[in-house]
Amino acid sequence: MGEPMSNSLRNKQVSLRKVFTTFLILGATSIGGGMMAHIREAAVVREGWLTDEEFLECYGLCQTLPGLNTTNLSVLIGDRVAGGWGALLALIAVIAPGGGIVMGLATYFLHGPAPAWAFTGLKGVAAVSVALLFNAALKVGQKLFGNQVDLQIILITFLCAGVFHLSLPLTLMLMLPLSLWMKRPQVATC
């Protein structure tokens, strides 16, 4: 099973070129939000660099960090599989295609209105993105849904952030202590 590698900082040694191309493709193909789902597909399902637990661990860490979750996630995964250079290349690769395209689109569209099909097409993409993200959340949470305590924490977090629209720092400030308390190590009590 997922025995943690105690002394090594890395999971696996993957070539820098492989890391770069994987994240480049990710950067070029993940349209319409829900990018975390795309990264999971690539790193967990297709390449098998991480297990779902490790992915969730990285992703959880990214959520407590400032900045864009997806670029941070790329850095963490790149570092895990190929060290410091892997992290840097993953970051560059994941932003380069989108950055280039957005610049191109902007120079084009700032001179006139965007055509209607672009926006209806985008709505279709958005619907797929919801499905991708939902699917990723289900897969990643699979093992947690069966556990009463985990399920409660998931539900309360969902209520805080999704229904009551508390900001992320606020949700974390509320939920982290609560969750730590609910999951406190079971020491022999008196």
Place this chain on the structure above:
Amino acid sequence: MSFGTLSLLAFGGGSAMLPEMARMCVAHGWATGDEFTLLYNLGQLAPGPNCMMVLTIGHKVAGAPGAIAVLVGFLLPPALLAYVLGRTYRRFRNSPNQEWFRSAMAPISVGLTLAGVHLMATAALHQVGALVIFALAMFGLTRYQRCHPFFLVALGGFLGMSLL
């Protein structure tokens, strides 16, 4: 460029900082409200992290150097932080406290992701056609697990153009 400070404030996903970003851009005279909205939608059209539109603002203000400044100011500080913390985190990976933290953080992450799903769904799924596309994509995802997500995205875009 003040994008650096903004990105450090932007906990978890770019959408949280959008209002602040819009306010800042208008206040500095970098873009009008309408231009900002247009650029935001363009950012959605492009692949990759959906905040790449910050580049265009930098470009608009100060040309290519502006775009590079934004890139460095906006992405590098949090990326470095993630890098350093990721390493520190793994160095102590066998301590029982970390096990505890991990087990506490995991359900929160899942809950937050589900909240993100809910948020995106309320924005994206209020037409019947969009719901149909969503259902098709869910079906495709559970049925054909090996299929590259880009297929679904392209299909969704195409269906969107014809259905919505």
